[in-house]
Amino acid sequence: MQTERDGTETRERLLDAAEALFAGKGFEAVSLREITTAAEANVAAVNYHFGSKDKLITAVMVRHAVPINQERMRRLEALLSRKKKPSVREVAEAFLRPMMERILERDCHQALFAKFMARMTGEGANCLPSEVVPQFREMSQMVVEAFQQAVPGMTTEQAYCRMKFCFAVVADALMRDGAFEQISEGRLDAPLNWDFLFEEVVNFCVGGLKG
Structure with missing residues (x-):
């Protein structure tokens, strides 16, 4: 009988395997069989822990x-609780840095986050996961x-x-941009200093926010 610890470990292995495969091949190209093989699990485990691909x-x-988002909110709360008005750069850093720092934690995150962004904001994207x-x-x-x-007079609509x-x-x-890599003669080609x-x-965002 599977123990709770075994179940947790299996779930984490499936997430790790799926994450690496999605980063490398994209969401649609990866099969459940590939994920379960990499995770040393079976399809039933995917259904048990997640319900579907x-x-x-x-x-x-x-x-x-x-x-x-937890880290974003922690940083934003620290800025908003100060008596001193936050600068545009401080707000931009609090908003953007948590994602950037997480991407740098593991090699596959850059490719994975690019695909997340495409899935959430690209053509055919309907909404965020309800969770x-x-x-x-x-x-x-x-x-x-x-x-x-940070920018007095900015309306709520402008802020969004x-x-x-x-x-x-x-x-x-x-996103990797092959055309721009050609135009820049490889200066924006991988491996880039992230x-x-x-x-x-x-x-760039600070300039736009001030605009």
């Missing part, structure tokens, strides 16, 4: 989205408040627009 994809997304909607709403409200403190544009900049930065790239993302 789509829910497994959601679980991988939630696995990262929740801690990223993370309440947290994203709470985080977004904090971002809007921080934007408005600029938050969306910041997401778009990050998404584009994560610290440099993320600093440029922040610089």
Whole structure:
């Protein structure tokens, strides 16, 4: 009989295997058989722990989205609780850095997050996984408040627009762009210094938020 510890370990192995395979091949190209083989589990385990491949994809997304948003909110709360008004750069850093730092934790995250962004914001994307909607709403409200403190006169509609544009900049930065690699004569080709790239993302978003 499977113990609770065995079940937890199996679930984590499935998530680890799915994450690595999704990063390398994309969501649709990976079969459940590939995931279970890599995880040394069986298809029944996927059904038991997640219910379906789509829910497994959601679980991988939630696995990262929740801690990223928790860290965002922690940083934003620290800014909003100060007597001193936050600067635009401080707000942008609090909003953007948690994702960037998580991407740098493991090699596969850059490719994985690029695919997450494409899945959530690309053609045919309908919505966020329902499991993370309440947290994203709470985080977004904090971002809007921080934007408005940093840029007096910014309306709520403008704040949400600029938050969306910041997401778009990050998404584009994560995507490999073969045409631009040719144009830049390889200067934006992999392996790229991600610290440099993320600093440029922040610089660009700060300029846009001030606009």
